[in-house]
Amino acid sequence: MEGILITTQKALHLLVTGDQELWSIVILSFSVSLKAIVLTTPPAMLVAYSLVNGNFPGKRVILAVFNSLLSVPTVVIGLFLYVMLTRQGPFGDLRLLFSQTAMVIGQILLCFPILVALGFATINAADRRVRETSITLGAPWWYTILTVLYEVRFGLLAAVLTGFGRIISEVGISMMVGGNILGYTRNITTAIALETSKGEFAQGIALGIVLLALAFVLTTFLTYVQGKQGMSK
Amino acid sequence: MIHKKYIFTAILYIFSAGSILAEPVRLATTTSTDNSGLIKELLPYFEKETGNELLVISAGTGQALRMGQDGNVDVLLVHEPEAEKRFIQAGYGVNKRAVMYNDFVFVGPESDPAGIKGESDAISTLKKIFIEKHVFISRGDDSGTHKKELVLWEKAGLKPQKSWYREAGLGMGRVLQIADELNAYTIVDRGTWLAFKSKLSLKLLAYGDKRLHNQYSIIAVNPARYSGINYLGAMSLIAWITSIGGQEKIENFRINDQILFIPVAVKN
16 A cells, blocks of 8 residues: 555646546536536525515425425435436436436435525525515516525525535435446546545545635635625625 | 426436437446456447447446346346346346356455465365454445355355454455455455555465356346337447457456456357
8 A cells, every 4th residue: 555645646646737537527527516506596596585585384394394405415315316217217218317417416406405595594684675675666576586686695605605515525426326437427526436446546635636626716715705795895 | 297208308408418429338337347447448449349338337246237127227247147147037138148257266464364375165265264253354235246255155054253254335446445454354356356456465365266256247138128228239239348359358458467357258
């Protein structure tokens, strides 16, 4: 077994030399998770908005359901989706198992409750007068929604980034419904799991560095925009 | 209802567009062929020579057979003759061909506390480990290797105890790493062993029993069971891997000049 220093050196070498396999895995990871977050954000925000401002029975129950979904393990989502998408399952005819689309769907299921729960907390804390003023001034309903969401955009951005951080770092769903197929469904986390199982730690560490760098960039970005918001007040 | 399904499918096509044109061939194979690097070596040749795209999912033989049974893959490369026979008899698979073989070997710590070094009888090897109660790592994942190991324990008439017998539930590579860290014995296919041995301090200790033969076969998933099975693609992989060219590629796949899998499909 080689030392940790040599392994890390090899990892950095892979990163800076632009190892094609490594970077294609990184790109795949981002492409899948970006699709998932882009498709999830608008409906999740609408749900969060209606849970704050809507007037219908069972609001608390729905909110409680979303909150409890926050703690569902990714392998359970993976298993659920596997059973749905397998050829003998209800959606078997779509032939989606072991595809990027299946990974996107799984990640949507994972981040939807996160965005709803965090979105709810953010919108709930918004100044009520924004909505009331907008309605009083005769704005159409969709414009009112946009106004309120815009008012709390930094909080919502934090929610979206949290959701993105969660799905790009998850491994259970991607492994189960993606199948870890090289060049097709192998993403950062499943590649790390595989490379570790093969005893090839260098590539695993290199990919780990990419994830860490991403976390750092997202956090810094968030701190920066929230800082700006704080100053403008 | 039908309409909804079409719309759903259409949406999915839109954001998966550009990835594939022709229907790819889905192969489920065992971790031993994948972890050893064989599949990665063969894949580009197959794709180039037949024009088919190959998607490889690696899992234990048990899980691979299940994927075939459920119609989630088109073709299987596995190594558990008994389960394969049942799979075909039940009508899940067709056109089985023998592809290659190697053997299972016992590896363990250099100190060899159970004294199995040089042993060529698999049963007495297990008996020695059993008597010494030295830690033994089992795959424990319903894979071909795991099944083989269980059959051997049964033949030896022994029931290993939990105090020293550990079931990992992981692929071959991980199990070798665990055995290495815990200075334990384990059973491994020669291909994975050769691929991993430079990274481990474990030593090859016992092999050579006929009962340790490890046969790999390729089976197409029965196209009559599910619509949309890529049967032609599956057959093109079977044809390619059992062709002279494919078999030569297997024979030429070596690590430190040692052959990992001995091809058997083409005979003079």
